Amino acid sequence: MTLAEAVVAGAGPAELASLEVPTRYRALYLRKDEVGMFGDMSDKDVRKSLHVGEVPMPELAPDEVLVAVMASAINFNTIWSAMFEPIPTFAFLERFGRTDPRHDLPTHVLGSDAAGVVVRTGQAVRHWRAGDRVVTSPAYLDGQDPIVQHDGMLAADLRAWGFETNFGGLAEFAVVKATQLLPKPRQLSWEEAACNMLCASTAYRMLVGERGARMKQGDVVLLWGASGGLGAYGVQLVRNGGGIPVGVVSSPEKAALLRRMGCEHVVDRSRFDDLTDEKGWRGLGAEIRRQVGEDPAIVFEHTGRDTFGASVYVAKKGGKVVTCGSSSGYDHAYDNRHLWMRLKQIIGSHGANYQECHEVNRLISLGMIHPTLSRVYPLAEAADAARAVQLNQHVGKVGVLTLAPGPDLGIEDPAHRDRIGEDRLRLFRS
Incomplete structure (x- = not known):
């Protein structure tokens, strides 16, 4: 029996520890030699740059864990990666490779969400062991950086995992x-558990956390893309x-x-008709x-160029625009008079700390936030x-089954x- 087969069969810690870690495994990845393949194409179809196949298994660092992934999910950073925009992610890997050469490879395995089973732990890992069922959070950082004790998102080497x-x-x-x-929420399936953490934690920091907008009872909150991955968690939190x-x-x-x-x-x-000028804003x-x-x-912002001017305009006097991304473009334009003269704030927010x-x-x-999973695909x-x-x-979110043989x-x-x-747990699949 292989290690992957044992995980699927529900093997215990001793059996998992006795089986060899494979030297290669299947993954969704990009190829470094294809950077620039889209050129000036208007439609950068990510199906052309994304590949499913075998990649080499890395060694574990002392503070790392190897997880057998049962399910994962698509986030928009996978789309950016596959379009090689705004810069190819191999530039990140090359930089990281100066301190950790394992990451600087001709292939980039993607994905910032996962649910699965721990199968190996580095020698410095204390709180997890083989057989534990887990979900992953996306912040990859050095726990020895002093600022992490204040807020991990301020760490000098903060990286978005995958x-x-x-x-x-x-x-x-x-x-x-x-x-x-x-810990994996026990009431959820693998694919339901795998779809939450990146978007739900990002929305939490934006709206509820001490470093975000600090929403209070009775606040009116405008949420762009409210039926999407981020927005649907934002609606629930509000x-x-x-x-x-x-x-x-x-x-x-989507309104229904x-x-x-x-x-x-x-x-x-x-x-x-047009949300990029003041007539549309009004x-x-x-x-x-x-x-x-x-x-x-x-105003809960993540769409960027197409909506940011409207967001600044519609926020009330003394209101806040909290932003974590720019899926429609990074070069925002807005009328600054509506910001400074009406005492509004723009708050930058990125990911979430541990x-x-x-x-x-x-x-x-607890069941107070439910998954927004709408559809599931196999890894292939x-x-x-x-x-x-x-x-x-x-x-909502789109899931991907990896080792799990079915939903x-x-x-x-x-x-x-x-x-x-x-009805709550499967709302987005109905």
């Missing part, structure tokens, strides 16, 4: 720092915290999904006030999964699952 490092989660095995691991979510979506179908989530106020952005602001009676205290990830995982384990079709996200043909496996606490309800 984006700025090699050996990510879209694979049969993954290498992670021990400080990335959290509702749980006593805020008033106003979700922005692009179709009536939000209302099933309990988001009463929904704006269909397709009704507005129309959006009027629609928000029509629905809730006031301007947003917080404590914030722990808090989010606890909420998920992971490039198609990424293409669906690239074209925004999805809602709906790995549930350890069916009674807790029943208390939460399948």
Whole structure:
């Protein structure tokens, strides 16, 4: 029996420890010799640059863990990587390779989410052992950096795992720092558990954490892409915290999904011709006030160029725009008068530290935050999964089965699952 087969069969710690680690494993990866392949193409179809095949197994560092990955998920950083934009991620690996040569390879294994089973631990790892069922958080950093004791996201060598490092989660095995691991929520299947941590923890830091917008009860919160990976977790956090979510979506179908989530106020952005000029901004602001009676205290931003001017405009006097990304472009334009003269704030937010990830995982384990998984692909079709996200043909999160032989496996606490309800847990798949 191979190590992968033993994991799938549910082998115990002793048996897992007795089996050899394979020298190669299957993964979704990029090739360094294909950087620049898209040239000036307008459609950089990620199916052309993403490959599924065998890659070499790395050695473990003392503070690292080898996880047999049962399921993973597609995040937008995988799309950026596969488009080689804004810079090829091999530049990250080359830089990292100056201090850790293992990562500077002709292949880049992607993926910043995973759920699986610990199969090996480095000699400095204390809190995890073979057989533990885990989910991963995405911050890969040096725990000996003093600033980590204050906020890990300020670490000098902070890297997004599976984006700025090699050996990510879209694979049969993954290498992670021990400080990335959290217990798998027992009521969830492998694919449900694998889809949460990057987006849910990012949204938590943006809205709830001490370094974000610090939402309070009664705050009106405008959320762009509210039925997507980030936005759907944001909606849940706003509702749980006593805020008033106003979700922005692009179709009536997505609006209906939000209302099933309990988001009463929904704006269909397709009704507005142009959100890059003040006429469009005024129309959006009027629609928000029509629905809730006031301007947003917080705007939840991650789309960037296409929406940022509108976000700054519609935030109320003294309000906050919190941003963690720019999926429509990094070169934002906005009218600064609406920022300084109305005393607004722009807050940059990136990922989440280990404590914030722990808090989010606890909420998920309690059933207070539910997965936003909408569709699942096998690893062999992971490039198609990424293409669906690239074209925004999805809602919520798109999952990828890696070692798990099928969906709906790995549930350890069916009674807790029943208390939460399948209608909540499978809402995005309905």
